[in-house]
Amino acid sequence: MRTLSGVLCGVLLAAASSSYAQEHPRDGAIHDVDTKAWWHTTEALSNDGMEGRDTGSEAYLRAAAYVVKRFEAAGLKPAGESGGYLQNVPLHQVEIDAKTAWIVVNEGEKSSNTFRLRFLEDITAAVNEATPVDTTGDLVFRGYCGKDALGADVAGKVVVCFGTKREGLPSGAERARNVQGAGGVAIVNVDDPYFSIEPPRWPFAYARSVTIHEAGTAPREGRGGKPFVSFTLSAEAFTKMLAGSGQDAAAILKAGGAKQPLPSFDLTGRSLSAHLEKHAKEISSPNVIGLLEGSDPALKDEVLVIAAHLDGYGYGEPVKGDNLYNGTLDDAAYVALVIQYADDVKAGRLPKPKRSVLVCAFTGEEKGLLGSNYFVAHPTIDFSKIVADINLDQLRPLFPLHILTAPGVDITTLGATARAVGKPMGIEIRDDMEPERGLLRRADNFPFLNKGVPAIGFIFGYDAGTDAEKRYREWYQVRYHRPQDDLTQPMDFDAATKFDTFFYKLVGTVADGARPEMVKK
Structure with a gap:
């Protein structure tokens, strides 16, 4: 794979030469100059x-090269490794070959x-080094x-x-531990x-896992290194699996969805066999990090x-004939926004901050918060100087903005600060009303919170039963x-x-204000 420096020294970026990025077809719907500039950067980062921008791909390197150029143009100081903007994140990737994978349900030797x-x-499967190629069992x-x-x-x-996600019932991790501990060779989690x-x-786009691979360590094998595979099965396929068994799949799904007691039974004479060929390789993917130095001598440290x-999914299984997962709102648009912030400060449209601001485009979020976890474990600056993290993800400007959800809003004093900023703007800041989704643990602010650094992120919120919902x-x-x-997706650019x-x-x-603090763990 080409290095990022090779990309930087090579041909022009695909984004810069894209006719889509040059034409800006949605400019007529945007009524604000700053928003228009933000959207142009979004176009550059998420056009075809x-x-x-899949983690570790050459396309991701092109995107990282583009961000480096924009950080340079905005006057950010390099804050990565070796005096540059990049922090390389070493990774190990394992992927199931979807072309050769097969999984069958057999009703027995005497049945056709x-x-x-x-x-x-x-059906799909979680994959790691210990995932067996062949699995069979009743x-x-x-x-x-x-x-x-x-x-x-x-x-x-x-x-x-x-496969419930409801509170008070076994989680996915608990179910897998229980099944493997009882000697099962595989678990099949049925969708709720x-x-x-x-x-x-x-x-699913693909069956792939990517993990941080520290030098001198073996790739992570998963649950104890024993052969075991975790499947996820659609509700429709579950219904097919149970057909003719005397069990009512629809009733089981309905009872499970309502947290009602469920039966236990054997699917007598029925077995599942799977063949999952894996491909493993070492890859790397950089975080892009720049520093906007603060203006106040007493606070700039x-x-x-x-x-x-910065990462997205890249190419995957087609949906309605399209196999390119552009990741425009998840999360190209908000890499574009941190770039726009830096541009606005340099141009004098926003005041220079008193504290320094570290601007980060993290890699590998879609594969498990890899870039942010790696940065927290291997900071490129003195970590003790970091006072807070504001993360931009999970944001969907699809309807007028009156409510922002901030998962874990009261864990730190940032919640009170956000409420104070939002109130005169007519924005109400709420805690997460759907904690079963685990959104706080699924965003790049979570590793900072785990290290005791106040951190916050936001989601466009709504009242139940409204058009916004x-x-x-x-x-x-x-x-x-x-x-x-x-x-091309629907957008509310005013929001x-x-x-x-x-x-x-x-x-x-x-x-510029008081140093944020943790309130509760």
Whole structure:
């Protein structure tokens, strides 16, 4: 793979030469000069020439090269490794070959009723170094797969579980531990079609895992290094799996969605066999980091981090004929916003902050917050000087902005600061009303919180039953981690302008005001 320096010294960036980026087809819908500039950068980062910026890909390197050029133009000082803007993140990638993968359900030697599950369409698998190539076992269903539902009789079998995300029931990690601890060779987590706050979506883009690979360490093997595989199965495929068994799949799904008791039963005579060829390789993918030096001699040694993630999904399984996952709102638009902030400070449109501001474009967020975790573990500046982190992700300007959700808003004093900034703008700051989604743990501010650094992120919020909720839900159903998250999707650019203004004011307030503090863990 080419290095980033090779990309920088090579041909012009695809984004810069893209006719789409030059034409700016949505300018007529944007009523604010700053927002228009922000959107132009978003176009450059998420047009088709950037190929979705998958972690470690050459397309990601092109995007990182573009961000480096913009950081330089904005006057940010290099704050990566070796006097540059980049912090290399060493990674290990394992991927299941979707072309050769096959998974079948067999009803026994005397039955011709054998059917194949479509990999990535009906079923997918978590993958790591210990994932076996071949797995086979009789099928049993054990409800929510709590410890009390699993006995010695599941040893050597493929255990099907209702894949609930509801509080008070076994989590996905708990289910897998329980099944493997009881001797199961695989777990099949069935989608909860009633989890409407973030409904299941098929197909999956690919079956791939990427982990941080520290020098001198072996790649992470997963659960104890023992052969074991975790599958996820669509509700529709579960119904097919149970057909003719005497079990009512629809009733089981409905009861599971309502947290009601579930039966345990064996699918007598039915087995599952899987063949999953894996490809592993070492890759690397850089964080891009620049420093805007503060203006106050007494405060400039303290640092506020503002960050977004540069990576996306890249190419994956087609959805409605499109296999390029552009990642426009997730999260190219908000890498564009931290760039726009730096541009505005340099141009004098925003005041220079008293504290220094570290501007970060993290890698590998979509693969498990890899870039932010690596930075927190291997900071390129004195970590003790970091006073706070404001993260930009999960933002969807699809409807007028009146509410912002801030998961864990009261964990730090940043929540009170955000409320003070938002109130005169007519923006209410709320805590997460849907904690079962675990959104706080899914964004790059979480590693900072784990290290005791006050951190905050935001989501466009809504009241139940409103048109705003309808648009938000539609986005998660149709566009989240989908090729349809692209430059043509519906947008409320006035709402984007309002959020951008809120962000600029919040950054200025935190950079110039009292040092943020943790309130509770």
